[in-house]
Amino acid sequence: MAAARCASRPLQLTLALLKPDAAAHPLVLEAVHAVILRHRFLIVRAKELRCGAEQSRRFYREHAGRFFYQRLVEFMASGPMWAYILAHENAVPLWRSLMGPTKVFRARHSDPDSIRGAYGLTDTRNTTHGSDSSASASREIAFFFPEFDEQRWYEQDEPQLRRGQLYYSAEERVHRVLRAEEAQVQIQGSSGHHCCPCPQQCPQGICSGSCVSSHRFESCCPQCC
Numbered sequence: 001m002a003a004a005r006c007a008s009r010p011l012q013l014t015l016a017l018l019k020p021d022a023a024a025h026p027l028v029l030e031a032v033h034a035v036i037l038r039h040r041f042l043i044v045r046a047k048e049l050r051c052g053a054e055q056s057r058r059f060y061r062e063h064a065g066r067f068f069y070q071r072l073v074e075f076m077a078s079g080p081m082w083a084y085i086l087a088h089e090n091a092v093p094l095w096r097s098l099m100g101p102t103k104v105f106r107a108r109h110s111d112p113d114s115i116r117g118a119y120g121l122t123d124t125r126n127t128t129h130g131s132d133s134s135a136s137a138s139r140e141i142a143f144f145f146p147e148f149d150e151q152r153w154y155e156q157d158e159p160q161l162r163r164g165q166l167y168y169s170a171e172e173r174v175h176r177v178l179r180a181e182e183a184q185v186q187i188q189g190s191s192g193h194h195c196c197p198c199p200q201q202c203p204q205g206i207c208s209g210s211c212v213s214s215h216r217f218e219s220c221c222p223q224c225c
């Protein structure tokens with residue numbers, strides 16, 4: 001059974017966007033994805049999408065009239081993005097603190113190791129978005145993932161994820177609930193193998209990529225499993 005990550009408090013959800021400036025650069029995308037895994041977020045959903053001009057205007061409607069609104073909505077519609085639903089006990093504030101300040105030039109000065117400090121290009125092209133409250137997260141998740149049923153997720157998946165019954169699918173780039181029958185197969189067939197929710201955070205580099213097909217460690221790293 002994979003019990004690599006247990007949370008004592010309910011998991012909070014947040015919406016993270018990897019904006020078009022990040023999506024344009026595979027290495028930046030990978031680096032931000034690695035930050036997500038390293039900080040023990042669970043990736044509940046992840047998908048590439050393209051925001052149309054109208055959708056982009058609606059998403060940022062609270063900024064209508066600000067001097068940067070037009071460039072912001074054009075930028076958000078300028079290319080593909082990645083949208084993530086992230087779960088963590090502290091998802092909203094943790095993701096926002098990892099992003100760093102909105103303004104990239106401020107971020108570079110005050111939080112150079114934050115995502116925006118490290119990868120942001122300008123105050124508009126600042127790499128990531130994160131919900132600013134739980135209520136915004138619910139609204140924004142519904143905006144980008146209309147098929148996601150948050151209430152059902154809390155009823156069915158969250159209790160299992162919280163207990164650590166999960167695995168990381170490197171192919172799909174999301175964490176998945178380990179269902180009872182899968183867990184049984186794993187116990188029978190594993191003889192001590194563990195399922196890895198954190199393939200990119202092995203400090204010794206042993207685990208990287210090792211669970212792509214079977215989600216199982218062949219050479220298990222004691223430090224992260």
Ligand SMILES: Nc1ccn([C@@H]2O[C@H](COP(=O)(O)OP(=O)(O)OP(=O)(O)O)[C@@H](O)[C@H]2O)c(=O)n1
Nearest residue numbers: 067068071072075103104121122123124125126
């Ligand atoms: N009236 C303005 C114009 C600009 N700026 C700040 O200056 C930054 C840089 O402006 P500009 O040179 O126009 O931006 P670009 O380098 O073209 O980059 P981007 O459009 O991606 O922000 C803006 O993002 C904004 O933070 C501002 O505070 N007030």
Ligand SMILES: Nc1ncnc2c1ncn2[C@@H]1O[C@H](COP(=O)(O)OP(=O)(O)O)[C@@H](O)[C@H]1O
Nearest residue numbers: 063068072101102123124125126128129130132
């Ligand atoms: N002064 C600015 N100049 C250019 N773009 C800005 C500025 N302020 C905000 N933006 C853009 O608008 C987005 C939304 O702004 P806001 O909601 O205030 O920040 P955050 O994304 O940190 O929650 C920012 O992420 C950024 O892309």
